Amino acid sequence: MANQAKGWRAVITALLAGAVLYGCCYLVGVNNPPEQPVLQGDALGAEQDETAPEYAARAEQSLEEALQEGEQAHFALVSFGHPLNPEEADAVLRPVGRVNAVITELGANPVGEPAPGASRAEIFRGVSAHIEGAVVYDTVAHLADVNDVNDVFAVEVLPADAVWGAFAIRPVSFVDAQ
Numbered sequence: 001m002a003n004q005a006k007g008w009r010a011v012i013t014a015l016l017a018g019a020v021l022y023g024c025c026y027l028v029g030v031n032n033p034p035e036q037p038v039l040q041g042d043a044l045g046a047e048q049d050e051t052a053p054e055y056a057a058r059a060e061q062s063l064e065e066a067l068q069e070g071e072q073a074h075f076a077l078v079s080f081g082h083p084l085n086p087e088e089a090d091a092v093l094r095p096v097g098r099v100n101a102v103i104t105e106l107g108a109n110p111v112g113e114p115a116p117g118a119s120r121a122e123i124f125r126g127v128s129a130h131i132e133g134a135v136v137y138d139t140v141a142h143l144a145d146v147n148d149v150n151d152v153f154a155v156e157v158l159p160a161d162a163v164w165g166a167f168a169i170r171p172v173s174f175v176d177a178q
């Protein structure tokens with residue numbers, strides 16, 4: 001009889017320990033819910049089977065629509081007509097307030113801004129010797145100025161409410177597009 005009572009106590013103790021463990025796991029889960037995935041609704045870059053002239057026209061239309069919205073800052077993809085070296089890319093992108101990523105043959109590479117007094121060319125050199133474009137953030141007026149530079153093939157602009165990390169980047173890979 002004493003052995004049977006010990007057995008019941010052991011079972012009850014194990015059940016209580018399991019219930020406490022379950023309760024602790026439940027409280028941890030309730031207080032630390034999983035992060036919601038970031039939806040990628042917008043996209044920059046050429047669509048599948050899109051030709052260079054079609055992309056250029058679509059990019060131009062996005063810039064014109066952004067110009068009509070006002071002077072808000074937008075994310076945009078600046079695509080070069082041919083790969084530029086870091087110094088050339090720096091010269092083209094100098095008027096832009098922020099360069100978020102550099103596009104190379106390997107895709108989009110996020111970059112930081114240089115220290116005061118330094119040039120972006122130093123940062124670009126650390127990424128690649130051949131820069132095909134960049135994802136930038138600035139006002140539409142500055143984006144329009146960059147669009148007029150000879151080495152720039154197209155500037156495609158996202159809506160003003162786009163958020164960094166919540167849009168896809170499809171590099172434009174037209175060889176000698178101009």
